[in-house]
Amino acid sequence: MKKTYLYITVFFSGMTALAVELSASRLIGNVYGSSNLVWACVIGLILIYLTLGYWLGGKAADRNPDYGNFYRIIMWASLSVGLIPILARPFLRTTANAFDQLDMPILVGVFVTILCLFIIPVTLVGMVSPFALKLAIEDTETAGKISGRLSAISTAGSFIGTFLPVLVLIPLIGTYRTFLFFSS
Numbered sequence: 001m002k003k004t005y006l007y008i009t010v011f012f013s014g015m016t017a018l019a020v021e022l023s024a025s026r027l028i029g030n031v032y033g034s035s036n037l038v039w040a041c042v043i044g045l046i047l048i049y050l051t052l053g054y055w056l057g058g059k060a061a062d063r064n065p066d067y068g069n070f071y072r073i074i075m076w077a078s079l080s081v082g083l084i085p086i087l088a089r090p091f092l093r094t095t096a097n098a099f100d101q102l103d104m105p106i107l108v109g110v111f112v113t114i115l116c117l118f119i120i121p122v123t124l125v126g127m128v129s130p131f132a133l134k135l136a137i138e139d140t141e142t143a144g145k146i147s148g149r150l151s152a153i154s155t156a157g158s159f160i161g162t163f164l165p166v167l168v169l170i171p172l173i174g175t176y177r178t179f180l181f182f183s184s
Helices: 002-032 036-063 067-101 106-126 128-136 140-173 175-183
Strands: none
Touching: 002 036, 002 067, 002 106, 002 128, 002 140, 002 175, 036 067, 036 106, 036 128, 067 106, 067 128, 067 175, 106 128, 128 140, 140 175
């Protein structure tokens, strides 16, 4: 039964990772536009944060493979995703004004914004899969099968997380509430 909860959790973390990325582009786009440069910055930095999360999640799981720690990471990830819309408005206003006054390239403004708003939430979301893998593996004979299953489940969640915010949630409830939806 515990594995079922792990699979459900990995599905939703995969969904949240992509939903946050696509919602981030909408959030950033309202201030900096939606050029290829902006998209490249969003995608590139989100991938770096996920990479950092995978690495840290694996280390944390090896240090203390405990369900309590696993769900604490998820709780903090959820909280930090929920803080994005609260912090975004004043932060975006401040960075946009500062970079206008300093005549800085748009890339710098986008980079700083994505760095400050998304590094913690996306890194924490990225920690989920490797931690879940550590908890799910009972013996090395099934490690490949379990790893493949968790990756497939996470990717299925990511697929849903690609379309749900863009086609349903953002048009229906807006960008800010979409972040709150995925934080819960």
